[in-house]
Amino acid sequence: MRPPLPPLETRAERFDLTVGTAAEFLRSAWPELRDIRFEVGAMPPASDDEGIPRWTVLTDERRIILYRLPIERLSHLHRDDELHRRMTIESCVFRAAAEYLGRDPWDLGPDRFRFI
Numbered sequence: 001m002r003p004p005l006p007p008l009e010t011r012a013e014r015f016d017l018t019v020g021t022a023a024e025f026l027r028s029a030w031p032e033l034r035d036i037r038f039e040v041g042a043m044p045p046a047s048d049d050e051g052i053p054r055w056t057v058l059t060d061e062r063r064i065i066l067y068r069l070p071i072e073r074l075s076h077l078h079r080d081d082e083l084h085r086r087m088t089i090e091s092c093v094f095r096a097a098a099e100y101l102g103r104d105p106w107d108l109g110p111d112r113f114r115f116i
Helices: 011-029 068-074 083-102
Strands: 037-040 055-058 063-067
Touching: 011 037, 011 063, 011 068, 011 083, 055 083, 063 083, 068 083
Parallel strands: 037 063
Antiparallel strands: 055 063
């Protein structure tokens, strides 16, 4: 009998978990986001004038779609490790939610980023 192996976790599963965790934080902090669906898509249907979008905000449908492949592959990390990958994904969730609300991303979680 061999020792148990740790469960396998894919990049897609880690991405989904990170988006879900950030979305739950935002929903708990902002009542306007409680009924918003945060979804994950692989790729956007098309590029726009600014290039390949990282997310789409559908205000009328109360949906925010984050695109995994552009976020993971087109982000320029200054350090390629798990923490910085997670921070990049979370920043996209915050920026998409801020776009939905018409606010600055720093307004959504100022205490979360304050170091004391």
